[in-house]
Amino acid sequence: MINGIPQISAQNLKQRLDAGENLLLLDVREPAEYQVANLGGKLIPLNTLPQHLQELDRDREMVLYCHSGMRSQYAAEFLQQNGFSRVTNLSGGILAWGAAQD
Numbered sequence: 667m668i669n670g671i672p673q674i675s676a677q678n679l680k681q682r683l684d685a686g687e688n689l690l691l692l693d694v695r696e697p698a699e700y701q702v703a704n705l706g707g708k709l710i711p712l713n714t715l716p717q718h719l720q721e722l723d724r725d726r727e728m729v730l731y732c733h734s735g736m737r738s739q740y741a742a743e744f745l746q747q748n749g750f751s752r753v754t755n756l757s758g759g760i761l762a763w764g765a766a767q768d
Contacts, residue, residue, distance in 0.1 A: 671753060
């Protein structure tokens, strides 16, 4: 846990997705990054997150990710401060996800 935000490893996330868990993947990278590689998550760039809060389900578990895990950590902290209690950060971001799949 970092600053009150649970962390999930790429391996654990893959296991949970393979098990069919109903997680919302939230990608906070920029559209150009999303086009290069993505996990199929909902794309809401970090700098636009405040304008999209009403689109997110406060009761659904969300796993946030970015390139290396830093922007998504910040986004998770922001969401938690705004009443979202079920937020988790993908430790190491999409870089860790790619490494775990190899």
